[in-house]
Amino acid sequence: MTSYIVLINWTDQGVRDVRSSPKRLDAAKKLLGEMGGSFKQFYLTMGEYDMVAIAEAPDDAVVARFALILGQGGNIRTRTLKAFPELAYREIIASLG
Template identity: 80%
Template sequence: MTTYILLINWTEQGVRNVRDSPKRLDAARKALGEMGGNFKEFYLTMGDHDMVAVCEAPDDAVLARFALTLGQGGNVRTRTLKAFPEAAYREIIHSLG
């Protein structure tokens, strides 16, 4: 499975309905699970992003579909980073020669 980091910000609608956010997180976990992925970690954050999630998915298309599904709800906007574990990082750097 591939690891992805989602940088998440509430929209105005999402902030207005912030008390429903835990229910939306539960629904998002379920949706990603049904797509074959999972949440590894989730954080409420301070700074440029309201929340950060570390997720796994079988491939880029699954994660793209998940992020689009989240966006359709109108409560959050996401930015997705594909994450390479340390072993892959070392292999990539070593391949530079």
């Protein structure tokens, strides 16, 4: 499975209905699970982003579809980063020669 870091901000609509946010998170977790992925960590954050999720999915296309489906709801905007674990990081650096 590939790891992804998802940076999330509420839209105006999403923050107006913030009390429903936990239910939307549960629905998002269920959706990603049905797509073959999972949430590994989730954080409410202070600063530039409102929330951060660490997720795993079979491939980039699954995560792209997932982000687009979430965006269609109009409650959040996401930025998704593909994450390389430490072992991959070391292999990439070692391959530089």
